Amino acid sequence: MNLIKNDPDYILGIDGGGTKTIARLQRLGTEQQWQVRGGASSLTNDFELALRTCESLIEQLLTLSGARREQISIVIGLAGAGNKDKSDKFTHQLAKDFRCFELCTDAKTSLYGANAGQPVAMISLGTGSVGATLTDNGHSALKGGWGFTIGDEGSGAKLGVLIIQSILAELEANNEIVSSLGKALCHKISAGRDKLIQWSTTAKPIDFASIAPLAFELNDECPTAKAVLAQHVKNVERLITKTRGDLQLPVVLLGGLAEPTKPYLTPSILALLIPPKGNALDGACFLAEQLINKKNKENT
Structure with missing residues (x-):
């Protein structure tokens, strides 16, 4: 050349x-x-x-x-x-x-x-999720990131799955959708209770991720949304802890769910975070x- x-x-x-x-x-x-x-x-x-x-x-x-x-x-x-x-x-x-x-x-x-x-421990929270570390000697390692089917806990797609699961459990318990989250979900995907499972079986990760914001929007008023969001936060904190391990590295959160999730993290996790460069x-x-x-x- x-x-x-x-x-x-x-x-x-x-x-x-x-x-x-x-x-x-x-x-x-x-x-x-x-x-x-x-x-x-x-x-x-x-x-x-x-x-x-x-x-x-x-x-x-x-x-x-x-x-x-x-x-x-x-x-x-x-x-x-x-x-x-x-x-x-x-x-x-x-x-x-x-x-x-x-x-x-x-x-x-x-x-x-x-x-x-x-050097940093990076957690990416988007449609999917993954953790990675970069150390002083230039060594890098990945944690998670196995994809939607078997991994991606803490991601937008898996938060969407948590929403669907919670609404299906609500249907089983009450034979109807009663929560604000459930009603907002049906409106969002233009599907009533009878088509909820049908939507879920054909939905792609991007589709599940598209309903994730509902958990944040309804957290203050809907106990179901609050429970779903609490599980999402646990998943994110578990990924942070697993990624960082024993390494004394600062943590950076990236991705579309980083900022929405951050206010719900525990003080001990928040203390590890630095702003992304x-x-x-x-x-x-x-x-x-x-x-x-x-x-x-x-x-x-």
Whole structure:
């Protein structure tokens, strides 16, 4: 690959999950940057959609900036990238012509973005959930993040499942929906009690996550919502404790449920938290810059 002398270097970070994808292109050495967003890009939920979404965002950024793939170091952090077969297939289809290319999990990009590449225990609470640690010696490790079917406790999707379970239990006990949470749920998904199970059996993680805000909205007025939210908070605190382990690391919460959940955490957990210095998109850009710096050193 022959670059024109004095060609500018670019870094491109992509953060993709179960609901949205954001991509940012930066020209190194300047303040220039371009950012676009699109729909979902979870490899395990819908591989083809993830590929189309990322391809589209990359093309948009190339058009906006005038940059060429040969100038770009790109790091893509996607939900489901821990699946080797799908990751290899994705990389094979997308990596061509980029100066540097890495596909990794959104947990890794979140980890490096959370404290700007410094030691931290990161907990991501979005449609899914995962914990990760980065230590002084640069070692990283993941906790949880097994996906909706067998994991993701503390996530928006699993909070949605807790809501459904509580309303089904209410139906069994009373033969009708009596709680404010249950009535709000039926209104939200446009389904009465007879279609509740039908909705649940066909719903995807993103659908369950879409009903999660009801627990927060009705917490003060509905005992059922309060109980559901209390279980969600226990799940989050369990993930924080498991992730941090014996490591004396500060904790950063990221993701759409981070701020809504934070006020309900116990004082001992709150004392561990520090404000995030960045997010998964920042982490992807950080890692992309590391890649290109390493490449440049190898070429000197």
